[in-house]
Amino acid sequence: MKRHTRPRQNKGASHVGERFEVEVGPVAHGGFWIARHEGRVIFVRHALTGEKAIVEVTEGSDGDTFWRADAVEILEASPDRVQAPCEYARPGGCGGCDFQHVAVTAQRDLKAQVIKEQFRRLAKLEVDITVQPVHGDKEGLRWRTRQTYVGPGKGMRKHRSHDVIQIDDCLIARHDAREGGEGSLTETVDAAGTQRTFQVAADGFWQVHPGAPTALVEAVLDALQPQSGESVLDLYSGVGLFSSFLAERGASVTAIEGEKVASEYGAGNVLKARSITSDVAAWLALNPGESDLVVLDPPRAGAGRKVVTAIADRSPRAIAYVACDPAALARDVATFAELGYRMSDLKAFDLFPMTHHVESVALLVPDRVLA
Known part of the structure; x- marks a missing residue:
C-alpha cells in the first residue's frame, strides 16, 4: 500500500x-x-x-x-x-562549545541565570543558585576524559548540522582523552573519605569531567544523609556510582538500570547492592512498596510524571535528583510538588565548561518536613 x-x-x-x-x-x-x-x-x-x-x-x-x-x-x-581560545569556536565552525567567547566565571553566572529562569517558568519557584566549579579543568579547558570525533581525522559537527569541520586540536579534551573502543576501563573515585573503583565499558557512559563523580557523590550523600539499614532505590543507576557509596554507608540498595551492559557492570562493581536490569517505569509499576531514600539520575529528558508518581507513592523521606537538564528538572520538581514533595536544596556544578550544559542535584522532601 x-x-x-x-x-x-x-x-x-x-x-x-x-x-x-x-x-x-x-x-x-x-x-x-x-x-x-x-x-x-x-x-x-x-x-x-x-x-x-x-x-x-x-x-x-x-x-x-x-x-x-x-x-x-x-x-x-x-x-x-573574551577572545575564544579555540579558533574553531566561531560562526560556521565547530558546534561543540557555546560559551568560549565568555569569561569562565561569567559562564557560570549565565548557567545560574538559565537555571533560575527554568524554575521560574516551569516550576513557579524562585531559586537562589551559584554554579560551582569542580577540580580537573584548566580555566575551563582540557577536561574531557573521553572524546568522539567524526572520522577520518578529527572531525567535529557544525552547530545543528551534519556537516563536518576538521580540527587540529580540541581544547576542551585532555591530551590523553580516550576515543571509545571495545573492552572495559577502570575508574577510581575518591569521595567523602572513601575510595571506590569501577569497571566501565569503554564505550559506555561515565562522567567526562574528572571532577564530576566526586562532586556528584558528595552532593548526593550530603543531601540524603543515609543511615545504616535504610532502604535506598538507585534509579537509572548506570554502573553503580551512587549505589557503591550508599552501600558503603550500610544502606540496603536496590539499583535499577535499563541498559543491559551498564547494569551488568553495576552488579560487578557493587556486590553489596541488589542490581536489576529493567526499564525504571516498568519496574516501579510492578514493584510497589516503600523506600526510605531514592536517588534519581534520569536521562536528559527527565523522569516524567509516571516515574515521579511511582516514587512519591513509595513515601521516601528524601529524594536526591541528579539532573543534566535544568528544564527537565524544573518540570519534574513541579510534578513532585503536586504530589506532596518540595525541593529543599539545590546545588549546581560546572561539569561542562565552555558549553551551555550544567549539572544539578536537587533534594526533595515531604511537605510535612518543611511545614
Missing part, C-alpha cells in the same frame, strides 16, 4: 544569509541569546547580553515564529567577552 506523506508546508521566502543589527537580550536555555528584529524573536549564538551586533540568519523564513542567527560582528562588546 502506498504511504501518503503530509506535504511540507511552505513557510514563505527564506531569509538565510541576511544580516542586520540587533541589541542582544537575555541568555536562554540551549546556548543562545534572545534578540528581536522587527518584532520577530531571533535566537543568536556567539553573542552576549547587552551587546550590539550584526547577526546573520542561519535558519528562518517568513512563516517561522522565530529565526536562528550567528553574531558575526560585534559593534559594542560586553565586558564579559
Whole structure:
C-alpha cells in the first residue's frame, strides 16, 4: 500500500544569509541569546547580553515564529567577552562549545541565570543558585576524559548540522582523552573519605569531567544523609556510582538500570547492592512498596510524571535528583510538588565548561518536613 506523506508546508521566502543589527537580550536555555528584529524573536549564538551586533540568519523564513542567527560582528562588546581560545569556536565552525567567547566565571553566572529562569517558568519557584566549579579543568579547558570525533581525522559537527569541520586540536579534551573502543576501563573515585573503583565499558557512559563523580557523590550523600539499614532505590543507576557509596554507608540498595551492559557492570562493581536490569517505569509499576531514600539520575529528558508518581507513592523521606537538564528538572520538581514533595536544596556544578550544559542535584522532601 502506498504511504501518503503530509506535504511540507511552505513557510514563505527564506531569509538565510541576511544580516542586520540587533541589541542582544537575555541568555536562554540551549546556548543562545534572545534578540528581536522587527518584532520577530531571533535566537543568536556567539553573542552576549547587552551587546550590539550584526547577526546573520542561519535558519528562518517568513512563516517561522522565530529565526536562528550567528553574531558575526560585534559593534559594542560586553565586558564579559573574551577572545575564544579555540579558533574553531566561531560562526560556521565547530558546534561543540557555546560559551568560549565568555569569561569562565561569567559562564557560570549565565548557567545560574538559565537555571533560575527554568524554575521560574516551569516550576513557579524562585531559586537562589551559584554554579560551582569542580577540580580537573584548566580555566575551563582540557577536561574531557573521553572524546568522539567524526572520522577520518578529527572531525567535529557544525552547530545543528551534519556537516563536518576538521580540527587540529580540541581544547576542551585532555591530551590523553580516550576515543571509545571495545573492552572495559577502570575508574577510581575518591569521595567523602572513601575510595571506590569501577569497571566501565569503554564505550559506555561515565562522567567526562574528572571532577564530576566526586562532586556528584558528595552532593548526593550530603543531601540524603543515609543511615545504616535504610532502604535506598538507585534509579537509572548506570554502573553503580551512587549505589557503591550508599552501600558503603550500610544502606540496603536496590539499583535499577535499563541498559543491559551498564547494569551488568553495576552488579560487578557493587556486590553489596541488589542490581536489576529493567526499564525504571516498568519496574516501579510492578514493584510497589516503600523506600526510605531514592536517588534519581534520569536521562536528559527527565523522569516524567509516571516515574515521579511511582516514587512519591513509595513515601521516601528524601529524594536526591541528579539532573543534566535544568528544564527537565524544573518540570519534574513541579510534578513532585503536586504530589506532596518540595525541593529543599539545590546545588549546581560546572561539569561542562565552555558549553551551555550544567549539572544539578536537587533534594526533595515531604511537605510535612518543611511545614
